Amino acid sequence: xxxxxxxxxxxxxxxxxxxxxxxxxxxxxxxxxxxxxxxxxxxxxxxxxxxxxxxxxxxxxxxxxxxxxxxxxxxxxxxxxxxxxxxxxxxxxxxxxxxxxxxxxxx
Amino acid sequence: xxxxxxxxxxxxxxxxxxxxxxxxxxxxxxxxxxxxxxxxxxxxxxxxxxxxxxxxxxxxxxxxxxxxxxxxxxxxxxxxxxxxxxxxxxxxxxxxxxxxxxxxxxxxxxxxxxxxxxxx
Numbered sequence: 001x002x003x004x005x006x007x008x009x010x011x012x013x014x015x016x017x018x019x020x021x022x023x024x025x026x027x028x029x030x031x032x033x034x035x036x037x038x039x040x041x042x043x044x045x046x047x048x049x050x051x052x053x054x055x056x057x058x059x060x061x062x063x064x065x066x067x068x069x070x071x072x073x074x075x076x077x078x079x080x081x082x083x084x085x086x087x088x089x090x091x092x093x094x095x096x097x098x099x100x101x102x103x104x105x106x107x
Numbered sequence: 108x109x110x111x112x113x114x115x116x117x118x119x120x121x122x123x124x125x126x127x128x129x130x131x132x133x134x135x136x137x138x139x140x141x142x143x144x145x146x147x148x149x150x151x152x153x154x155x156x157x158x159x160x161x162x163x164x165x166x167x168x169x170x171x172x173x174x175x176x177x178x179x180x181x182x183x184x185x186x187x188x189x190x191x192x193x194x195x196x197x198x199x200x201x202x203x204x205x206x207x208x209x210x211x212x213x214x215x216x217x218x219x220x221x222x223x224x225x226x227x
Contacts, residue, residue, distance in 0.1 A: 001169070031210070031212065033211065033214075035152070037152075042202060042217040042218065042219055042220055043202070043214070044217070045214060048207075048211045048213040048215070049210060049211025049213075050211075054215060086151065086152050088213070088214075090212045095157070095166045095168075096142065096154035096157065098144075098151060098152040098154060099151075100151050101151040
């Protein structure tokens with residue numbers, strides 16, 4: 001089965017750039033999306049098709065995907081960005097695959 | 108306003124059954140693939156199943172295959188998840204999500220979730 005690996009936690013200072021990675025075999029050949037989930041809330045799509053932002057998602061959220069690694073970048077991180085972030089891809093054998101999630105702390 | 112509202116969760120004994128529902132509003136359900144995703148409290152997201160817009164294509168995660176059935180009723184604007192032979196490890200919050208199946212497949216609308224607890 002296909003697997004996506006994320007770091008369990010990432011810390012960033014307010015105003016700095018946060019980088020969250022997602023690794024998988026030949027992940028660059030697949031489209032990746034990213035979800036943000038705050039405590040007690042449902043996930044929200046923040047990036048799809050590697051680097052596209054849904055309407056309403058701030059420009060500080062961006063994404064890239066190449067080789068075996070996809071990256072979610074949050075520029076000028078704000079306290080409100082503190083959340084869990086999940087990457088997700090589609091695989092022909094495992095269908096929908098989520099990464100294990102990364103807890104982003106803004107301190 | 109595009110919205111998904113799940114219902115049907117609750118406490119069930121191991122080996123029991125439960126049927127979850129997800130009512131859609133603000134968009135035409137029959138135009139979209141739909142999916143169920145679950146999350147053990149405090150843990151990560153796990154995809155469970157998805158169904159095509161026509162209902163002709165259905166996939167399940169290996170962990171639930173044979174015990175869970177996804178279905179949809181466009182007239183009722185609803186998605187369903189029939190869960191049988193439930194186990195303790197099925198305890199989770201179950202989310203329904205609109206699965207936008209174009210070139211960048213993604214879950215672009217999520218419900219609030221419904222909690223399923225499997226315990227004696």
